[in-house]
Amino acid sequence: MNQTLTTIFALTVACVTGTAQAQDVRGDAKAGASKVAMCIGCHGIQGYQASFPEVHKVPMISGQGAGYIAASLVAYQKGERKHPTMRSIANSLTEQDIADVSAFYENQVAPSTATKPARExxxxxxxxxxxxxxxxxxGDNFAKPIDPSYPKVAGQHADYLYVALKSYKIDKNPQVGRTNGVMAGIAQQFTNQELKQLADYIGRLDGDLKTVPQAKFR
Structure with a gap:
């Protein structure tokens, strides 16, 4: 087993334990529908772009795994992800709110059954x-993660993937960057040009992720 896989295995064991604890709070998708007002202004508009830390499309979260959405929001609360707006939003949520919002977005799109990317x-x-x-x-087709707290990435906006991947290489910046033992080690192996190549390929794959406009934006 190479060093990358050894690191992934060790941190996955820890992650599974943490995910199991997080799942003690069960999400209610119906309740979540009434708690996403602060989300839909960005994630509920097709093609909407953010300008921080650089211009990129806001990630699609409809169809994303609930475990990953929850883990991301907790990471913003803890400061492991340093996006000021998202941290402010995450800090306003209770554990139950996070579970409900995560369940709502997971249930918006039925998961596909594809096991292999159509594009080589x-x-x-x-x-x-x-x-x-x-x-x-x-996982299979980059849309079947091995742990619930890992994201589906197939078909995600390539420009967002690129910004996200680069963020794992940023250290000691109070406003920008992400702290993650697995992804930091992986991202550091690549130049930014190589990360862009990865993002461009994965972003062109068919996947579960969608932007589902909410009623006030349709």
């Missing part, structure tokens, strides 16, 4: 995917 990577991108052991965490 180039030889160069295939080598990058192998180096990062990407499928070992994000």
């Amino acid at each position: 990577p180039s030889v160069q991108v295939a080598e990058l995917l192998k180096r990062g052991a990407c499928i070992s965490c994000h």
Whole structure:
């Protein structure tokens, strides 16, 4: 087992334990529908773009796994993700709110059954995917993560993926960056150009992620 896979395995064990604890609070998708007013202004508008820390499309979260959405919001609360707006929003949520909102977004899109990307990577991108052991965490078609707290990434906006991947390389910046033992180690292996190649490929894949406009934006 190479060093990357060894690190992933060790941190996955810890992550599974944490996820099991988080699942003690059960989400109610119906209750979540009444708690997403602060989310839909960005995540409920197709093609909406953020300008911090650089211009990129706001990530699609409809169809994303509830465990990942919950883990992300908790990471903002803890300061492990340093986006000021998202941290402010996350800090306003209780554990039950997070569970309900996460269940709501997971249930908006039925998961696909695809197990293999319809689009094959180039030889160069295939080598990058192998180096990062990407499928070992994000699963079949990059949409069947091995742990609920890991994201589906197939079909996510490529520009967002690129910004997110770069953020794991940022250290000691109070406003920008992400702290994650697995992803930081993986992202550091790549140049920004290589991260962009990965993001562009994964963003072109068919996946579960969608932007589902809410009633006030339709």
